[in-house]
Amino acid sequence: MADPATMPLIEVDNLGVRLNTSRGPAQAVRGVSFALKRGETLGLVGESGCGKSVTALSLMGLLPDSAVITGSIKLDGRELARLPDADYCSLRGNRISMIFQEPMTALNPMHTVGHQVAEPLRRHKKYSAAHARREAIALLDRVGLPDPARRIDAYPHQFSGGQRQRVTIAMALACEPDLLIADEPTTALDVTIQGQILDLIADLVEERGMSMILISHDLGVIAENVQRMMVMYGGTVVESGPTDEVFRRMGHPYTQGLFRARPKLGARKGTRLTTISGTVPELADLPVGCAFGERCPLVEDKCRVALPPMVEVGPAHVVRCVRTDVSMAANVGALSA
Amino acid sequence: MSVFVLRRVLTLLATLVGASVIIFLVLDALPGNAAQMLMGADASADAVRALTVKLGLDQPLAVRYLQWIKGFVVGDLGNSYVYGTPVGSLIAERLVLTIPLAIMSMLITVVLALSAGIYTAANHNKLGDVGVMSLTQIGIALPNFWFAILLVLLFAVRLQWLSAGGFAGWEDGIWPGVKSLLLPSISLAVVQAAILARVTRSAVLEVLREDFVRTARAKGLGKREVLWSHVLRNAMIPVMTVMGLQFANLLAGTIVIENVFYLPGLGRLIFQSIANRDLIVVRNCVMLLAAMVVIVNFVVDVLYAFIDPRIKVHDL
Numbered sequence: 001m002a003d004p005a006t007m008p009l010i011e012v013d014n015l016g017v018r019l020n021t022s023r024g025p026a027q028a029v030r031g032v033s034f035a036l037k038r039g040e041t042l043g044l045v046g047e048s049g050c051g052k053s054v055t056a057l058s059l060m061g062l063l064p065d066s067a068v069i070t071g072s073i074k075l076d077g078r079e080l081a082r083l084p085d086a087d088y089c090s091l092r093g094n095r096i097s098m099i100f101q102e103p104m105t106a107l108n109p110m111h112t113v114g115h116q117v118a119e120p121l122r123r124h125k126k127y128s129a130a131h132a133r134r135e136a137i138a139l140l141d142r143v144g145l146p147d148p149a150r151r152i153d154a155y156p157h158q159f160s161g162g163q164r165q166r167v168t169i170a171m172a173l174a175c176e177p178d179l180l181i182a183d184e185p186t187t188a189l190d191v192t193i194q195g196q197i198l199d200l201i202a203d204l205v206e207e208r209g210m211s212m213i214l215i216s217h218d219l220g221v222i223a224e225n226v227q228r229m230m231v232m233y234g235g236t237v238v239e240s241g242p243t244d245e246v247f248r249r250m251g252h253p254y255t256q257g258l259f260r261a262r263p264k265l266g267a268r269k270g271t272r273l274t275t276i277s278g279t280v281p282e283l284a285d286l287p288v289g290c291a292f293g294e295r296c297p298l299v300e301d302k303c304r305v306a307l308p309p310m311v312e313v314g315p316a317h318v319v320r321c322v323r324t325d326v327s328m329a330a331n332v333g334a335l336s337a
Numbered sequence: 338m339s340v341f342v343l344r345r346v347l348t349l350l351a352t353l354v355g356a357s358v359i360i361f362l363v364l365d366a367l368p369g370n371a372a373q374m375l376m377g378a379d380a381s382a383d384a385v386r387a388l389t390v391k392l393g394l395d396q397p398l399a400v401r402y403l404q405w406i407k408g409f410v411v412g413d414l415g416n417s418y419v420y421g422t423p424v425g426s427l428i429a430e431r432l433v434l435t436i437p438l439a440i441m442s443m444l445i446t447v448v449l450a451l452s453a454g455i456y457t458a459a460n461h462n463k464l465g466d467v468g469v470m471s472l473t474q475i476g477i478a479l480p481n482f483w484f485a486i487l488l489v490l491l492f493a494v495r496l497q498w499l500s501a502g503g504f505a506g507w508e509d510g511i512w513p514g515v516k517s518l519l520l521p522s523i524s525l526a527v528v529q530a531a532i533l534a535r536v537t538r539s540a541v542l543e544v545l546r547e548d549f550v551r552t553a554r555a556k557g558l559g560k561r562e563v564l565w566s567h568v569l570r571n572a573m574i575p576v577m578t579v580m581g582l583q584f585a586n587l588l589a590g591t592i593v594i595e596n597v598f599y600l601p602g603l604g605r606l607i608f609q610s611i612a613n614r615d616l617i618v619v620r621n622c623v624m625l626l627a628a629m630v631v632i633v634n635f636v637v638d639v640l641y642a643f644i645d646p647r648i649k650v651h652d653l
Contacts, residue, residue, distance in 0.1 A: 062554055086559065093556035100555075105548035109647055110570045120556040155646040171556065 008035035009076060009178055009211050010059070016070035017054050017063065017235075019283075026283035028054040029235045031307075032071075038178065041205065041212045043226035043243065045219060045258070049280050051235040052215045056181045059213070060098050061088035075179075093120040097172035099201075101184040103164035107156035113140070113167045114152035120174040139170040143200060162193035169200065176208055183215045198225055219262055223247055228316075231255045234281055234291025236307065241317030249328060251311075251319030254292045256332040290321070298323045341642055349635050356627040361402050364620050374614040375418050392418065405620070419615045427606065428622060434504050435603040438518050438525075439587035445526035446533055446583060451576075453530070454537025459564055461542060470538070476531025485524035485597045492520060502599035521598045525591060529583045536579045540572040547571070573644050581637035585630040 017029040029051040036042055044052040057063050059073060061083060073080040075095065080088070097120075100106045107116060117139055118132035127135065133152070140148035143166040156164055165185060172180060182201060186194035202225055205212045214226050222229050223243060230240040231252060239252040250256045257276040278295035287293055289304035296303065302322055310318040313328060321327060372388040373380070389395050393404065408414050414424040453473065457466040493501035499520055505513035544550065545568055553563045592604030603622065610618035642648045 060555055062551060089557045089559050091557070092554065093558075098555045100548060100552060102548055106552045108549040108553065108567050108571070110645060111567070119553070119558070123557050157647050168552065171552070 006037070007077065008074075009038045009040075011035040011074040011077075012055075012059070012072070013074075014071040015055065015058060015073060015081075017051075017058050018068040018070075019054070019064070020066040021284055023282065023284040027235055027286065028283050029058070032230075032232075032237055034230060034237075034240070036179070036211045036213070038211055039209050040228065041214065041226040043222035043229040044213060044215045044232060045217065045222050045229060045255075046232035047217060047280055049283065050232040051283075052232050053183055054235075055232070056098065056183050056213065056215055059179075059181060060092060060096060061085070062092075062098075090124070093172070093177070094124040094175045095177050096179045096181065097175070097177040098181040098183065099165070099168055099172050099185045102188050103161050103168055104188065106168050107164055109156055112153050112155055113159070116156075117152075117167065117171050117174060120171065124175045135174070136170070139174055140167065142204075143167070143170045143173075144196075145170070161189055162197065165189060165193075165197055166200070169197075169204070173204060173208070176210075178210060180205065180210050180212045181215070182212060184217070185214075186221065187216070187218075194221075201225075219258055231258070234286055235283060236291060236320060238292065238320045239318070241314065245314050245317045249314060249317075250332045251313045251317065251324050251328050252292075252321050253296045253298050253323070253327050256327065256330070257295075259332055298326055341648075342639060345635055345638055349631055352631050353628055356631070357406065357624055358402070360620060360623050360627065361405065364616055364623075365398065365401075414621050415617050417610075417615055417618050419610075419613045419618075424618050424621050427618060428603070428625060431601060431603040431606045433507060434518070434600055435588060435591070437514065438522055438591065438600070438602065439584060441515070441518055442522035442525040442529070442587055443580070443584050445522055446529045447580065449526065449530035450533030450537055453534035454576075455541060455564070455569070457534070457538045458541035458545065459560070461545075466538075470535070473531040473534045476527050477535075479528060479531075481524050481528050482593045482597050484527055485520065485594055488520045488524055489597075502597070504600050518600075521591075521594050521600060524594055524597070525587060529587075533576065533579055533583065537572065537576050540575045541568055544568045544571040570644060574641060577637055577640055577644075581633050585633045588629050588633075589626045 012035070013033050015029055015032040016027065019026050019028045032051070032055055034042065044055065046052050054063070058067075058069055059080075061080065063069065069081045071081065075091065080091070107113065114133060114136050117136040118127075118129070121127045121132040121135050122129070125132075137148045137152055140152060145151060145163060145166050151159075156167070159167065169185075180201075185201065186197050189197060198221065201212070201214075204210070212226070214222065216222055226243055228241065229243045229246055230237045231246075231254065232238065233254050239246060239250070239255045246255070250259055254276070260274045261276060263273055276295055281287065281291055281294065287304065289306055290296065290299075290308050293299045293303045300323065308320050308322045310320050311322075311324055313319050313324055319327075372385050372392060372394060376385050376388060393401060396404070405415075412425065414428075416422060417424055417427055420427065453469050457469045460466045489501045492499045499516060503517060505517040507514045541564075545564075550563055550567060553567045554560070558566070589604065589607075591602060592608055594600070595602040595605045603626075607619060607622045609615075610622065
């Protein structure tokens with residue numbers, strides 16, 4: 001038996017999720033594996049529909065009833081995949097918490113924020129109403145909501161987007177979870193607020209020794225906030241490794257494309273943004289080989305035959321590509337920037 | 338909150354004044370002279386003219402309107418042209434039946450519709466949902482008078498638990514009155530409940546798709562807890578709107594059921610008065626109905642504000 005100190009907190013092995021969409025069954029996630037120790041942070045990057053949110057929701061056990069999960073998700077060695085909902089309820093908001101993308105709609109407009117922050121405390125810790133209220137005020141204070149003792153009885157519509165996101169963070173942290181999943185926590189916010197919220201999340205993760213999975217389509221956010229990163233495309237992980245290592249030497253043509261497509265400060269006016277040509281493939285209609293094949297500048301016949309295997313290109317740095325010899329010769333990443 | 342209510346009260350009064358003007362003008366423009374009607378076609382012109390003066394029908398329009406409004410304030414609505422009795426007591430006699438009937442059918446409607454609507458939404462696309470929704474489809478298609486006759490055949494003729502018609506009044510206590518209104522209120526409630534159940538179901542389903550439902554689940558609340566503590570209150574706004582419309586309809590639109598069960602309700606009074614050109618009764622009944630509809634809507638609006646904290650700051 002492994003030493004509990006080094007044993008991963010969460011261990012995902014060959015996770016697959018099939019969803020029933022209006023266009024038929026879709027393999028939204030396939031062959032995703034990773035492990036996260038206590039206190040470690042992991043970033044998930046990719047475009048909309050690449051399977052990053054579905055991966056997060058499967059960790060939370062919040063996929064639609066019709067979704068079919070294969071593979072394994074273990075929390076401290078306990079299998080979570082296909083766990084009955086009643087058992088999952090005692091973990092959610094307690095040991096695993098999630099912050100969602102849209103603070104404007106993630107709070108119930110009919111309840112006060114105090115009620116909503118107190119809810120997980122009352123449910124998991126069985127606090128009395130008064131105790132939960134005191135704790136909720138302390139939490140709202142910790143996340144930087146001004147005048148929490150008074151504002152606790154206000155309704156969500158009386159707060160700004162950034163303040164609401166602080167409230168959802170307080171909610172997610174109420175029971176001091178071991179794992180925090182933040183799904184695009186700043187995408188819906190003003191740029192000026194984004195940094196504050198990310199700093200707050202980073203401070204809290206550090207302070208409480210939580211593990212975090214941060215989901216974003218923004219490479220900048222990932223670069224600054226997580227130790228390790230995984231790039232997803234078409235439901236699979238196409239590149240994964242320590243954040244510094246991946247940014248130093250990007251291996252997958254898709255990661256490189258994402259990197260090149262970021263807007264650059266100081267670019268001459270009228271310069272067009274670089275794009276990745278083509279569109280994300282329909283998950284209901286994925287190609288047999290590499291999911292990125294249709295859009296890849298380096299595509300060859302062998303890419304279309306079967307899903308490429310993971311190739312190790314550096315310390316703990318793996319890339320799902322058969323053409324890394326060519327792609328990595330270009331030295332895309334911090335080296336070339 | 339108080340500003341909100343005050344504003345709504347002012348709107349309510351303005352609506353009532355507007356309604357009274359329209360009702361007065363429309364009924365005045367109606368062809369047929371009330372005095373002529375009452376005296377019969379053979380009456381002499383002098384006699385008709387005398388009655389016209391006696392009824393005050395020779396006065397200018399504005400004077401008659403103001404007299405009518407003054408009647409509301411002092412509580413004297415005048416006498417029926419046909420029965421000669423005060424219109425106020427004529428209407429009051431009918432209201433002791435119509436209002437309890439409306440309340441009873443509304444209660445049955447709400448109990449049936451909310452339980453069916455919530456159950457089907459919680460079991461979306463499962464067998465129970467399909468089954469109950471098919472029943473509501475039948476409920477909507479049923480003519481309520483036909484269903485009423487079936488109820489009479491079963492409970493009055495065959496089982497003899499309830500009487501087939503008539504109203505027992507409230508003199509002998511509550512139970513005989515309630516008992517005589519039971520079958521009529523069930524007949525009225527079935528169709529309404531079918532409609533309201535479908536409204537409830539779609540309202541609940543819509544809220545279930547909201548982001549905050551997922552947030553609540555992410556806190557560890559079970560599906561049932563989320564439904565009760567987060568979904569229902571949000572789903573109540575459209576449900577209450579339809580409930581208000583249905584209640585207003587129960588006050589005025591029950592004449593068919595009143596006829597099936599021989600009930601002396603407001604609907605029948607209006608129908609008879611129209612047939613008799615008893616315009617003073619018609620005018621006051623229509624005004625009363627307008628007032629009740631406006632008041633029901635007012636109550637619904639105030640309830641919105643109680644349910645939804647966002648409405649207090651917005652103007653309706």
